[in-house]
Amino acid sequence: xxxxxxxxxxxxxxxxxxxxxxxxxxxxxxxxxxxxxxxxxxxxxxxxxxxxxxxxxxxxxxxxxxxxxxxxxxxxxxxxxxxxxxxxxxxxxxxxxxxxxxxxxxxxxxxxxxxxxxxxxxxxxxxxxxxxxxxxxxxxxxxxxxxxxxxxxxxxxxxxxxxxxxxxxxxxxxxxxxxxxxxxxxxxxxxxxxxxxxxxxxxxxxxxxxxxxxxxxxxxxxxxxxxxxxxxxxxxxxxxxxxxxxxxxxxxxxxxxxxxxxxxxxxxxxxxxxxxxxxxxxxxxxxxxxxxxxxxxxxxxxxxxxxxxxxxxxxxxxxxxxxxxxxxxxxxxxxxxxxxxxxxxxxxxxxxxxxxxxxxxxxxxxxxxxxxxxxxxxxxxxxxxxxxxxxxxxxxxxxxxxxxxxxxxxxxxxxxxxxxxxxxxxxxxxxxx
Amino acid sequence: xxxxxxxxxxxxxxxxxxxxxxxxxxxxxxxxxxxxxxxxxxxxxxxxxxxxxxxxxxxxxxxxxxxxxxxxxxxxxxxxxxxxxxxxxxxxxxxxxxxxxxxxxxxxxxxxxxxxxxxxxxxxxxxxxxxxxxxxxxxxxxx
Numbered sequence: 001x002x003x004x005x006x007x008x009x010x011x012x013x014x015x016x017x018x019x020x021x022x023x024x025x026x027x028x029x030x031x032x033x034x035x036x037x038x039x040x041x042x043x044x045x046x047x048x049x050x051x052x053x054x055x056x057x058x059x060x061x062x063x064x065x066x067x068x069x070x071x072x073x074x075x076x077x078x079x080x081x082x083x084x085x086x087x088x089x090x091x092x093x094x095x096x097x098x099x100x101x102x103x104x105x106x107x108x109x110x111x112x113x114x115x116x117x118x119x120x121x122x123x124x125x126x127x128x129x130x131x132x133x134x135x136x137x138x139x140x141x142x143x144x145x146x147x148x149x150x151x152x153x154x155x156x157x158x159x160x161x162x163x164x165x166x167x168x169x170x171x172x173x174x175x176x177x178x179x180x181x182x183x184x185x186x187x188x189x190x191x192x193x194x195x196x197x198x199x200x201x202x203x204x205x206x207x208x209x210x211x212x213x214x215x216x217x218x219x220x221x222x223x224x225x226x227x228x229x230x231x232x233x234x235x236x237x238x239x240x241x242x243x244x245x246x247x248x249x250x251x252x253x254x255x256x257x258x259x260x261x262x263x264x265x266x267x268x269x270x271x272x273x274x275x276x277x278x279x280x281x282x283x284x285x286x287x288x289x290x291x292x293x294x295x296x297x298x299x300x301x302x303x304x305x306x307x308x309x310x311x312x313x314x315x316x317x318x319x320x321x322x323x324x325x326x327x328x329x330x331x332x333x334x335x336x337x338x339x340x341x342x343x344x345x346x347x348x349x350x351x352x353x354x355x356x357x358x359x360x361x362x363x364x365x366x367x368x369x370x371x372x373x374x375x376x377x378x379x380x381x382x383x384x385x386x387x388x389x390x391x392x393x394x395x396x397x398x399x400x401x402x403x404x405x406x407x408x409x410x411x412x413x414x415x416x417x418x419x420x421x422x423x424x425x426x427x428x429x430x431x432x433x
Numbered sequence: 434x435x436x437x438x439x440x441x442x443x444x445x446x447x448x449x450x451x452x453x454x455x456x457x458x459x460x461x462x463x464x465x466x467x468x469x470x471x472x473x474x475x476x477x478x479x480x481x482x483x484x485x486x487x488x489x490x491x492x493x494x495x496x497x498x499x500x501x502x503x504x505x506x507x508x509x510x511x512x513x514x515x516x517x518x519x520x521x522x523x524x525x526x527x528x529x530x531x532x533x534x535x536x537x538x539x540x541x542x543x544x545x546x547x548x549x550x551x552x553x554x555x556x557x558x559x560x561x562x563x564x565x566x567x568x569x570x571x572x573x574x575x576x
Contacts, residue, residue, distance in 0.1 A: 383440035
């Protein structure tokens with residue numbers, strides 16, 4: 001079922017009119033109510049009157065994570081604090097945390113978009129949802145909770161962790177839907193097997209997995225392990241939390257609810273829009289939020305967009321899964337390269353393991369070179385040089401196709417790529433820039 | 434009868450072959466025949482040893498990628514045209530050779546060659562039919 005058919009299936013012209021009107025309103029609203037935005041707009045020499053159509057959005061200045069932190073805690077609010085119903089805080093690894101607030105109407109909006117997302121995934125009123133996202137400051141738990149209540153699900157607010165208990169509750173209450181991070185889903189399956197249970201026999205039929213990027217290969221693993229339909233939900237607390245976009249049952253992109261969260265895809269270096277289908281940074285404007293509306297917020301997530309209507313009947317555009325983060329981006333020969341793009345290619349090749357490293361170097365003749373080191377595992381090793389050469393060529397071809405900068409692929413012995421306890425060091429930039 | 438060859442992945446780096454040979458030597462494993470196929474960036478070392486199972490075990494324990502392949506050791510007359518005679522039989526019978534290499538030692542008047550065939554079973558049958566002697570694993574380990 002489609003939760004908000006009016007907006008999710010709206011004709012594109014009507015949608016644009018709505019977006020235009022909402023953009024005009026939100027621009028005047030923040031200019032009037034948020035001194036930080038007024039200063040930003042004034043500095044850019046633009047006022048609310050310069051925004052007529054949704055296309056005018058490109059004239060507006062961006063909002064960044066730094067803006068959120070610099071104005072911690074309440075600087076970006078557009079409402080007096082007595083109108084704020086609740087707040088969420090995400091810890092920052094550096095500097096101030098990010099704090100977001102919601103009015104009553106914002107919570108209603110959040111409930112609505114998460115209800116849309118749940119329906120996208122195949123949920124029906126009356127289903128039971130085991131919500132194994134963390135409750136508390138993290139937006140995942142309560143976000144799913146609000147949406148599930150709006151849709152009319154029975155929420156099991158178990159929160160994350162205590163895996164044995166998760167499995168017991170699943171067996172006892174037979175929920176049809178599981179929501180958690182994709183890596184926790186795999187962990188639950190593993191734990192089930194250790195307890196002597198068959199994870200494929202679980203009551204879960206639908207998984208709503210998000211809060212971290214995951215690949216198609218991981219989807220195949222989760223679906224095989226848990227015998228479940230694994231769907232991707234996307235969101236970020238700055239925008240609202242989960243419910244910015246969600247895959248429908250066709251799993252061909254995440255429907256972004258563009259009547260309320262207007263998406264743009266830009267080149268993160270030039271800040272210019274990229275053509276439809278090309279990878280770029282996702283920029284979102286909240287068209288109707290009250291407490292902290294954000295204008296052109298730089299998500300730092302790399303995606304592409306597809307505006308073609310979907311087989312499910314929804315017209316709201318579809319975002320790809322996250323292909324990378326601008327934080328990890330490097331520029332080689334003027335082309336933006338994301339380590340995760342290379343990882344995506346490697347994961348699709350049978351037998352290639354998770355260990356790889358990208359080395360960028362500038363040769364004496366001044367040209368940048370990208371070398372991808374891939375560890376040879378037993379599963380891909382052959383006594384025949386031609387088989388290995390063929391594998392090397394295949395990896396190279398597919399990386400070249402994705403990156404459009406030629407890369408050299410080198411097979412290396414196992415355990416030669418440095419292991420790290422935390423985030424793996426995937427990229428070595430040897431250039432002196 | 435097929436014998437066991439061990440293949441090892443080698444990066445094109447100084448000392449890698451030395452490392453393999455040291456590991457085998459330290460574990461009292463003797464190399465009987467060997468060849469290296471190399472490309473610009475890596476090589477594949479193929480060896481026949483007296484204790485194949487132990488060899489694979491110690492190589493893996495030392496973080497080498499190694500696997501085993503069935504190959505055939507053939508006795509060839511050690512005289513001009515000896516190898517040609519064997520190859521003619523194979524060619525006439527459309528038996529395809531992936532690669533081949535010579536042995537470190539020889540037995541009397543015969544030279545030993547290792548063949549990696551696309552279809553080892555068929556190769557064995559053809560060779561047997563034409564009276565070309567195939568050397569057994571036992572003979573290899575007793576060399």
